[in-house]
Amino acid sequence: xxxxxxxxxxxxxxxxxxxxxxxxxxxxxxxxxxxxxxxxxxxxxxxxxxxxxxxxxxxxxxxxxxxxxxxxxxxxxxxxxxxxxxxxxxxxxxxxxxxxxxxxxxxxxxxxxxxxxxxxxxxxxxxxxxxxxxxxxxxxxxxxxxxxxxxxxxxxxxxxxxxxxxxxxxxxxxxxxxxxxxxxxxxxxxxxxxxxxxxxxxxxxxxxxxxxxxxxxxxxxxxxxxxxxxxxxxxxxxxxxxxxxxxxxxxxxxxxxxxxxxxxxxxxxxxxxxxxxxxxxxxxxxxxxxxxxxxxxx
Amino acid sequence: xxxxxxxxxxxxxxxxxxxxxxxxxxxxxxxxxxxxxxxxxxxxxxxxxxxxxxxxxxxxxxxxxxxxxxxxxxxxxxxxxxxxxxxxxxxxxxxxxxxxxxxxxxxxxxxxxxxxxxxxxxxxxxxxxxxxxxxxxxxxxxxxxxxxxxxxxxxxxxxxxxxxxxxxxxxxxxxxxxxxxxxxxxxxxxxxxxxxxxxxxxxxxxxxxxxxxxxxxxxxxxxxxxxxxxxxxxxxxxxxxxxxxxxxxxxxxxxxxxxxxxxxxxxxxxxxxxxxxxxxxxxxxxxxxxxxxxxxxxxxxxx
Numbered sequence: 001x002x003x004x005x006x007x008x009x010x011x012x013x014x015x016x017x018x019x020x021x022x023x024x025x026x027x028x029x030x031x032x033x034x035x036x037x038x039x040x041x042x043x044x045x046x047x048x049x050x051x052x053x054x055x056x057x058x059x060x061x062x063x064x065x066x067x068x069x070x071x072x073x074x075x076x077x078x079x080x081x082x083x084x085x086x087x088x089x090x091x092x093x094x095x096x097x098x099x100x101x102x103x104x105x106x107x108x109x110x111x112x113x114x115x116x117x118x119x120x121x122x123x124x125x126x127x128x129x130x131x132x133x134x135x136x137x138x139x140x141x142x143x144x145x146x147x148x149x150x151x152x153x154x155x156x157x158x159x160x161x162x163x164x165x166x167x168x169x170x171x172x173x174x175x176x177x178x179x180x181x182x183x184x185x186x187x188x189x190x191x192x193x194x195x196x197x198x199x200x201x202x203x204x205x206x207x208x209x210x211x212x213x214x215x216x217x218x219x220x221x222x223x224x225x226x227x228x229x230x231x232x233x234x235x236x237x238x239x240x241x242x243x244x245x246x247x248x249x250x251x252x253x254x255x256x257x258x259x260x261x262x263x264x265x266x267x268x269x270x271x272x273x274x275x276x277x278x279x280x281x282x283x284x285x286x287x288x289x290x291x292x293x294x295x296x297x298x
Numbered sequence: 299x300x301x302x303x304x305x306x307x308x309x310x311x312x313x314x315x316x317x318x319x320x321x322x323x324x325x326x327x328x329x330x331x332x333x334x335x336x337x338x339x340x341x342x343x344x345x346x347x348x349x350x351x352x353x354x355x356x357x358x359x360x361x362x363x364x365x366x367x368x369x370x371x372x373x374x375x376x377x378x379x380x381x382x383x384x385x386x387x388x389x390x391x392x393x394x395x396x397x398x399x400x401x402x403x404x405x406x407x408x409x410x411x412x413x414x415x416x417x418x419x420x421x422x423x424x425x426x427x428x429x430x431x432x433x434x435x436x437x438x439x440x441x442x443x444x445x446x447x448x449x450x451x452x453x454x455x456x457x458x459x460x461x462x463x464x465x466x467x468x469x470x471x472x473x474x475x476x477x478x479x480x481x482x483x484x485x486x487x488x489x490x491x492x493x494x495x496x497x498x499x500x501x502x503x504x505x506x507x508x509x510x511x512x513x514x515x516x517x518x519x520x521x522x523x524x525x526x527x528x529x530x531x532x533x534x535x536x537x538x539x540x541x542x543x544x545x546x547x548x549x550x551x552x553x554x555x556x557x558x559x560x561x562x563x564x565x566x567x568x569x570x571x572x573x574x575x576x577x578x579x580x581x582x583x584x585x586x587x588x589x590x591x592x593x594x595x596x597x598x599x600x601x
Contacts, residue, residue, distance in 0.1 A: 011497040011546055016559040105437075157359045176353040179361045181488055181498060214406055215422045216359030217385060219437055222420075264495060 042286035043279045045233040045242050047206075048072040049292040053228035058208055060111040069115045071290050072232035073201070083122045089200040090146050092124035097141030097198075098132040101151035101167055105219035106210055108150050112203070112230075116148055137170045142194055149236065150203040153243045154210035157218060159183035160265030161247060163240035164202040165277075171195050182264045187271030190236070204231040204239045211250040212259075225250065228292065237271045237278025238285045242298065244268065245282070249297035321460055324372045324390050327430070330457035331386075338384065338446055341375040355387075365486040366399050367392030367506075376450065382443055384450060387433040394462020395483055395509070397426040402482035403493055412451045414461060418444075423451045428460035467528055470599060471513045472591035480514035494523060494577060501545040502527065502573070503538040515588060522563075522579035524588050528601070532571045539568045542575070555582055565589050569596050 048068045052061055070082035077085040090096055098116055100108040113132060120130050133140040141147065149164050156162040159182060168189045169175045178186050190196065207230075212223040227246070233239040244265050251259040272280035279285060289296060324346075333340040345355075348370050353360035355373060363371075369390040376384040391397040398415065407419025413432065416425035421439035425432050432454050436443040468481060484490055485508055487500040493512060496502070504510065509528045515521060529535040547556035547564050555565040565576045565585035574592045579585035 010499075011501070012495050013546065013558060015495075158357070158361060176360070179353065181491060182361075184498060214419055215404075215424075215433065215435060216356040216362075217435055217437075218422075220420065220439075264491070266495075266498075 042284050043233070043235045043238040044076060044286050044288060045231060045235070045238050046072045046075045046288045046290065047229055047231050047242070047296075047298070048075075048290045049227070049229040049296065051228060051292045051294070053207055054226055058226065060109045060207060062111045062114060065109070065111045066115040066118065068230050068291070069112070069119065069203075069232075072203075072230055073119070075288055075290060076201075076232055076234065082119060086119045086123035090120060090123055090125055092126070092129075094125055094129065094146040095144045096120055096125050096130050096146045096148065097137070097144030098130065098148045098150060099137055099141060099167055099170075100132055100134050101162075102134040103152075103154075103162070106152045106154055106208070106224070108152060108205060109207065112150060112205055112207075116150065116203070120148075135170055137168075138173065138194065141171075144198060146200050147195060147198045148201050148203070149199055150205065152205040152207070152209065153231070153246070155213050155218070155223075155247060155261060156263070157213070157216040158263060159186065159267055160261050160263040161240065161244055161268075163243045163268075164204050164236040165190070165240050165267060165271050168195055183267045184270050185274075186267040187237070187275035187277050190271070190277040191275055199236065200234075202233050202236045202239050204243050206231055206243070206246060209243075209247065209250070211247045211254065227295070227297075235278040237268060237280050240265075240268050240271075241280045241282060241285060242287055245298050253297065321429070322458070324370060324388060327388060327454070327457045328372055331453060335376075335453065336446060336449060338376040338378045338382075338450075341377050341383075344372045344374050347371045347373065361488065362403070362492075363389060363391070363400060365484070365489045366396040367485075368396070376446075378446070381438060382446075383436065383438070384443065384447060385433075385435045386450060386454065387435075388454065389431040389433075391426075391429050391431050394426075394429050395465045396485075397429050397431045397462065398464055399483035399485070399489075400431045401426040403484065403489060405479050405482075410448065410451070412448075413455045413458070416451070418448070421447065423447050425451060425455065426462075427455055427458045428462045430458050432458075465509055465511070466599065466601060467509055467511045467526060470526060470592060470595045470601070471511060471524060472515075472588065472595060474591070475515040475517035475520075477514045477516060480512075482512050484510045484512070490525075494525075496577075497545060499545075501541055503529075503534070503541060508534075515584075517584070520580050520584040522584055522588055523577040524592065525573075525575040525577060526592060527573040527575075529571045529573065532568075535568045535571045535573045538573050539566060542566060542573070555585060557582070567593070569593050572596055572601075 048071045050064050050068050052064045074080055074082055074085045077088050079085040117130055149167055151167040154162045159166050165186050171194050172189050206227045208224040210224050231239050269280050271277050328344050347355045369392050371389040373387045407417040410416050410418045413425035413427035421436040423434040434447050434451055436447055487504045507530050512525045514523055550556035554567055557563055563579040563582045563585040567574050567589050574589050576585040576588045
C-alpha cells in the first residue's frame with residue numbers, strides 16, 4: 001500500500017503519480033486486469049454470466065440465477081458443492097441479514113434474493129433467522145451476525161456508481177453525512193460496529209446494469225443492457241472496482257469513444273487506502289470469468 | 299424519493315412565507331402554474347423541501363444545491379395515461395448567481411431558449427431564471443413527452459416574473475479562446491472537485507463568501523482551464539495563494555508556474571482580493587498568458 005493515500009490531504013497530483021488509482025477515477029482499459037504475472041496473492045472477484053439468465057422481457061430465470069450463484073460461490077470458496085460452499089460462509093446459529101436494494105427503477109431482483117435465501121436455508125440457517133431489508137436495515141438488520149450484501153450496479157449521480165460499498169449507507173444513522181466530496185467517505189460505513197466484520201459475501205448484480213444517465217433522478221431503459229451476469233467477491237472494494245471497469249467498457253462501446261464516468265468514483269479508492277476495507281488496485285485483483293463470454297467487455 | 303417525505307401544503311405555506319423576504323416566492327410561482335395542461339394532470343399537491351430535507355428528495359444529489367445558497371424547492375409530478383410522467387422541480391437558489399451556478403456545472407445538450415439559460419437532453423430540461431433553477435424530467439422520452447416538457451418549461455418560465463443579473467466576475471474572464479458554454483459559477487471546493495478534482499481538502503479556502511468562475515480555453519492546439527476566485531479581502535486571496543502553492547505546486551514558490559506529472563502546466567497569481575489559476579495548460583506560455591490577460595481585465599473593470 002502506498003502511504004500517500006493515508007495522508008491527510010490527497011491532491012490531483014497524487015493520482016497522477018499513482019496511475020493505477022487514477023484509473024478508477026477517470027478512465028482506463030482493462031489491461032491492468034490482464035497483466036497478472038506476479039506471484040503476489042490477489043483478491044478474487046468472480047464474474048459469472050449465462051445467456052439464459054433473462055427472458056425476452058428481462059425477467060430473470062430463477063433456475064438460471066440459482067445456477068449462476070452456485071457457480072460463482074463454489075469458485076470463490078473453492079468447494080465444488082454449492083451447499084457445502086455456503087456452509088463455509090454461514091452457520092446455522094447465524095442471524096443472517098440480506099442487505100438488498102429497492103431503488104424502484106433497478107432493484108435487486110427477487111429471483112436473486114430467493115436464490116440467496118434458498119442456499120442459506122440449505123446451509124442450515126432457518127427461515128426465521130434470515131432477514132432482508134434495505135431502507136430499514138439500520139434497525140431490522142442491526143442484530144445480524146452475518147450479512148449478505150446484494151445490489152445491482154448502476155451509475156450514480158453523486159457517488160459515480162451505486163455499488164456494494166454504497167449499499168451499506170442505510171446502516172448509517174445519518175446517511176447524508178456521507179454525501180460530501182462526492183461520497184468520498186462511504187468506506188467509513190463499513191467500519192461501524194453495526195456492520196464491521198459481518199459481511200460474508202458481496203454480490204454486485206450485473207444482469208442489466210445502468211451505464212449512463214443525466215441528472216439526479218436519472219434512469220432510462222435506453223442505458224441498461226442485458227449483460228446477464230453476477231459479480232461476486234468477499235471484497236466489496238474489489239467488486240466495485242471491477243464494476244467501474246465494466247461500466248467504462250460499456251460506455252466506450254456505446255458512445256464509440258472514451259467516456260469517463262461524469263462523477264468521481266474516488267470513494268472506492270478511499271475505501272481501500274483510507275478505510276482499509278478492501279482492494280481497489282486493479283493489478284491486485286484476480287477476475288475469474290465463468291460462463292457466457294460473448295460481449296463480456298472486461 | 300421517499301414517499302413518506304411528502305410534506306403538507308400547510309408546511310409549504312409556512313416555509314414560503316419565510317422565503318418572501320427576497321422578491322417573489324416559490325408560492326407565488328406555484329400559484330401561476332396550472333394543475334393541468336394539454337391533458338397532463340398534476341399528481342397531488344406540491345411538496346416542499348428545505349436545506350434539511352432536500353436529500354430525501356434527491357439523495358446525494360442534494361449536495362450540489364447545498365453547496366450554493368439554496369433556500370427551498372417545490373416539486374410535483376404531472377401524469378398522462380398510465381405510462382407518461384413528468385417531474386417538475388423548482389429550486390429557490392437565493393441569488394441569480396447561485397441559480398446560474400447550479401445550472402452551469404452540468405451543462406449538457408442543446409440550448410432551447412427557455413428562461414435565462416437552458417439546455418435539453420434526453421428528456422431532461424434544465425433552465426434558470428432570476429434566482430430560480432428549474433428541472434423538468436421525463437424518463438420516457440417520446441415526441442409527445444418531449445413536447446410536453448418544453449410546454450411546461452415555457453409555462454414555468456413565464457410564471458417566474460423576475461430576471462437576474464449575474465456577477466461581474468464572469469465578464470473578467472478573457473474572451474479569446476473561451477468556450478462560452480464551459481463557464482461556470484461556484485462557491486465551494488466540493489463543486490470545484492466535481493468539475494475539476496484538485497484536492498480532497500479545501501486548499502483554496504473556498505466557502506460561502508467566496509465566488510469562483512471557471513472557464514475552458516481552447517486556441518488552436520493549446521488549451522487550459524482558468525479559475526478566478528474573489529475573496530472577501532486581499533489578505534484572504536494572498537493566504538489562499540500561499541496555501542495553494544504549498545499544497546499543490548511547492549516547486550513554484552518563486553516562479554508561480556509548475557509543470558506537473560502529466561506534462562501540463564499550472565500557473566497562479568493573486569491580484570487584490572482575486573486569485574487567478576490556470577490549470578491543465580498545454581504550454582507554460584499559454585498558462586502565463588491567461589493569467590496576465592486576466593490581470594489586465596481586472597485592472598480595466600472596476601469590481
